[in-house]
Amino acid sequence: MKLLLKIWRQDGPKEKGQMVDYNVDGIEGDMSFLEMMDILNSQLIEKGEEPINFDHDCREGICGSCSMFINGEAHGPGRNVTTCQLHMRSFKDGETIFIEPWRAKAFPVIKDLMVDRSAFDRIIQAGGYVSVNTSGNTQDANSIPIPKEDADLAFDAATCIGCGACVATCKNASAMLFTSAKVAQLSLLPQGQVEGKERVINMVNQMDLEGFGNCTNTGACEVECPKGISLDNIARMNREFLSATAKGKK
Amino acid sequence: MVLDSKTPEGPLKDKWTRHKNEIDLVNPANKRNIDVIVVGTGLAGASASASLAELGYNVKTFCFQDSPRRAHSIAAQGGINAAKNYQGDGDSTYRLFYDTVKGGDYRSRESNVYRLAEVSANIIDQCVAQGVPFARDYGGLLDNRSFGGVLVSRTFYAKGQTGQQLLLGAYSALSRQIAKGKVEMHNRHEMLDLVKVDGKARGIIARNLVTGEIQRHSAHAVVIASGGYGNVFFLSTNAMGSNVTAAWKAHKKGAHMANPCFTQIHPTCIPVSGGFQSKLTLMSESLRNDGRIWVPAKLADAKAIQAGTLQGRDIPEEDRDYYLERRYPAFGNLVPRDVASRAAKERCDEGFGVNKTGEAVYLDFKSAIARYGKEDAFVHGNKTPSAEEIQTLGKAVVASKYGNLFQMYEKITDENPYEMPMKIYPAVHYTMGGLWVDYNLMTDIPGCYAAGEANFSDHGANRLGASALMQGLADGYFVLPYTIGDYLSHEIRTGEIANDSPEFMQAEKEVKDKIDGFINAKGEKPVDHFHMRLGKIMWEKCGMARNAEDLQKAIDEIKALRIEFYANVRVPGLVNGVNQELEKAGRVADLMELGELMCKDALQRTESCGGHFREESVEIDGEQKGEAKRDDENFTFVSAWQWKGESGNQELVKEPLEFKDIAVKQRSYK
Structure with missing residues (x-):
């Protein structure tokens, strides 16, 4: 199939960007979206362009690197897929496709479609861990049984790949879904509950510091999340946060 | 030249304990004055960084991705082995050790494997303490499943995303140390050379992938945990960025490369669908717990399927050849990966393949759906379920076990695996070879260590499923943090290492010259063009089956390709700033040199063992007729290659392997 691609080009964080038109031909339905981009790039290189x-x-679909805003949707038209899992059979011959980077104040553009998501790393560094050393002197793994239901819910929250689709989708560029997924995972497990109050406060503070917006419960993040991370996690985080602040932690 | 493995004396089961008691330690005040560089943030790199920082060293960690959480360990699906014996099915440290040595076809170092089995149980404790959400049963205890090549259930898992959960655990431990300032994290940086001063590893040259700046970083020791080199085949299950550069630079500075030809071809991957394809996707080995592998028994049926006039599901039971169950009744569909891959290739080479290219076999869940459906109906009081009810219930059970894998399959192939048998074919997945290391995980460059897939140590000629995660974390959490002290205890008086010594300046200049060379080549073809051609040579001549004539041809072809590459590659853009083509050019240049060495290694090893199958070396008769034939008399050694100034001129050094606690036998899964 033949496609017209309108792609965001930007030289650096401080430069002005613009949409540029590219035509591609010979695209097959079995190709992934990124393979289609590979073909375009090969052609550009052979023509001597960047x-x-x-x-x-x-x-x-698991590393969370890919991050394209395609036709106005994070990771494109598919549900529960990342850009790399999107296949060209989702598009029609002759279609025009708009491709943009994640847009958020806390995710500055580095170049073209590449953005800086290190704010997510700093949110995790603020408390997204259990403070246990890796010495190997921990107790036997089966000494604390965990109800299957809790373990499963913790797992579901823990499957977040940190791609940032939630932020890119949210009209407020809020990172609540990302942050709450980690808070929820650790608050559901006894190992994580000990320092739960400090964790939620520190992570939420860091999130605000990075310049992410607030949550207004629109729910768009959940729809566009490639891993189907549930809004319930945000509710759980709000509960944790309220209870932590009520107990005088700050 | 003799390579000293520094294996401790004494009985096998006491070696590690005794070694830990005897090695030198560094006191906490001195650790604060010692710097360690870690390259890579997969399971081995992230866990080593976190553990070394907790111990008190100053750690500088590098990854080429935009975050340490994205390293390719994240994509491991099935699980992690540990000799916990929670199932009470006869597992033990010795049995895990035995299975691993046997699975590796008796080409690994006994002492290292035993230590791996010994610390395996600790890993699970550690990960649970970190909040890793492993699968649990209704009693709240940890669940297990089975993997290929073993007869017990010792694999811990988190659905089909075990690697992700373990890596995020290690990433969280690393993040905690970054927050404390004990780890200085360099994202989007790539190591482009190792710097040696007075014979010792003293730092690295790295490129900032955002600004293009070339940097000199010094330290008292360097840990290479940069993963494997499966991307030499272009198409593999590795991530696009996975590369050999860090390890290869160490090799060119004097570290021996061990068993480079030992490559794991994973039997259950989604087949290649077209020439544009950029990577292959694995379907977890755990699927072989319930899926049955088959091809049509009649050639005419296979031809009809290839022509698109017949569907696999319409072939009656009696016309199906469950070839693994037929050839290996004891292990059936759960034979080790190398055996399963070769058997698939054998059937497809005979013309029984089941897609249009003839390079695919079926992985079928029909029996499992029926079995689980009946069980589930029975449990719910329905003693005479209809065929329809069985299907519905059975599919639900299969979905709960493998749902995410089935969904992934459907997205890629556009076929529903609940209705149609999956089509799979072997693909390059893991490299057992890597930097040669001693018992302390140190290469033969003093102060340069290698951990995880980047080293060669534990898997011999074939790795068992769910053992890569185990080895990565064992190296990083429990082995390296101890053994590195033995070396660093002699560095407490060294003081800070200068990064402007002539050695650093020279290395920096060489890196810059190499980069300028790529930019100035101004040829006609993009890097990928050469990478694809390299991959094709490697897959056809150094892939699942190898012979002397083809290997020699491959060496000549790669030499010619390399010359063409330097003359005709086109790297657009600038040295400064983001330049993804420049990154690829450097990686592919190293992969070409490595590919040549792999062929050279495969050529000298005239036996068949594990993933290395030489067509000249098969059993001629008896029960094992047609199976791979090992040659213990002549090849019970590690082949370690020493760089001699030019690609392809490496010299072979042999480290003999001794098996004192395990009887060396023919590896039979029949």
Whole structure:
């Protein structure tokens, strides 16, 4: 199939960007979206132009690197998929496709479709861990049984891949879904509950410091999340946060 | 030249304990004055960084991704082995050790494997303490499943995302140390050379992938945990960025490369669908717990399927050849990966493949759906369920076990695996070879260590499923933090290492010259063009089956390709700033040199063992007719290659392998 691509090009964080038109031909339905981008880039290189820069790595939907805003949706039209798992059979011959980077104050553009998501790392550094040393002198793994239901819920929250689709989708560029997924995972497990109050306060503070917006319960993040992380996590985080602040932690 | 493995004396089961008691330690005040560089943030790199920082060292960690959480360990699906014996099915440290040595076809170092089995149980305790949400049963205790090549259930898992959960655990421990200022994290940085001063590893040259700046970083020791080199085949289950550069630079500075030809071809991947394809996707080995592998028994049926006139599901039971169950009744569909891959290739080479290219076999859940459906109906009081009810219930059970894998399959292939048998084919997945290391995980460059898939140590000629995660975390959490002290205890008086010594300046200049060379080549073809051609040579001549004639041809072809590459590659853009083509050019240049060495290694090893199958070396008759034939008399050694100034001129050094606690036998899964 033949496609017209309108792609955001931007040289650096401080430069002005713009949409640029590219035509591609010979695209097959079995190709992934990124393979289509590879073909375009090969053509650009052979023509002596600079290829389009974008983040990508595992190409199987788990590393969270890829981050394209396609036709107005994070990771494009599919549900529960990342850009690398999106296949060209989702598009029609002759279609025009708009491709943009994640747009959020806390995710400055590095180049073209590549953005800086290190704010997410700093939110995790603020408390997204259990303070246990890796000495190997921990107790036996089966000494604390955990109800299957809690373990499963913790797992569901823990499957977040940190891609930032939630932020890109949210009209407020809020990072509540990302942050709450980690808070919820650790608050559901006895190992994480000990320092739960400090954790939620520190992570939420860091989130605000990074310049992410507030949550207004629109729910768009959940719809666009490639891993289907549930809004329930946000409710759980709000509960944790309220109870922590009520107990005088700050 | 003799390579000293520094294996401690004494009985196998006491070696590690005794070694830990005897090695030198660094006192906490001195650790604050010692710097360690870690390259890579997968399971081995992230866990080593976190553990070394907790111990008190100053750690500088590097990854080329935009966050340490994205390293490719994240994509591991099935699980992690540990000799916990929670199932009470006869597992033990010795049995895990035995299975691993046997699975590796007796080409690994006994002492290292035993230590791995010994610390495996600790890993699970550690990860649970970190909040890793492993699968649990209704009693709230940890659940297990089975993997290939073993007869017990010792694999811990988190659905089909075990690697993700373990890596995020290690990433959280690393994040905690970054927050404390004990780890200085360098995201989007790539190591481009190792710097040696007075014979010791003293730092690295790195490129900032955002600004293009070339930096000199010094330290008292360097840990290479940069993963494997499966991308030499272009198409593999590795991430697009996975590369050999860090390890290869260490090799060119004197570290021996061990068993480079030992490559794991994973039997259950989604088949190649077209020439544009950029990577292959694995379907977890755990699927072989319930899925049955088959091809049509009649050639005419296979031809009809290839032509698109017949569907696999319409072939009656009696016309199906469950070839693994037929050839290996004891292990059936759960034979080790190398055996399963070769058997698939054998059937497809005979013309029985089941897609249009003839390079696919079926992985079928029909029996499992029926079995689980009946069980579930029975449990719910329905003693005479209809065929329809069985299907519905059975599919639900299968979905609860493998749902995310089935969904992934459907997205890629556009076929529903609940209705149609999955099509799978072997693909390059893991490299057992890597930097040679001693018992302390140190390469033969003093102060340069290698951990995880980047080293060669534990898997011999074939790795068992769910053992890569185990090894990565064992190295990083429990082995390296101890053994590195033995070396660093002699560094407490060294003081800070200068990063402007002539050695650093020279290395920096060489890196810059190499980069300028790529930019100035101004040829016609993009890097990928050469990478694809390299991959094709490697897959056809150094892939699942190898022979002397093809290997020699491959060496000649790669040499020619390399010359063409330097003359005709086109890297657009500038040295400064983001330049993804420049990153690829450097990686592919190293992969070409590595590919040549892999062929050279495969050529000298005229036996078949594990993933390395030489067509000249098969059993001619008896019960094992047609199976791979090992040659213990002549090849019970590690082949370690020493760089001699030019690609392809490496010299072979042999580290003999001794098996004192395990009887070396023919590896039979029949």
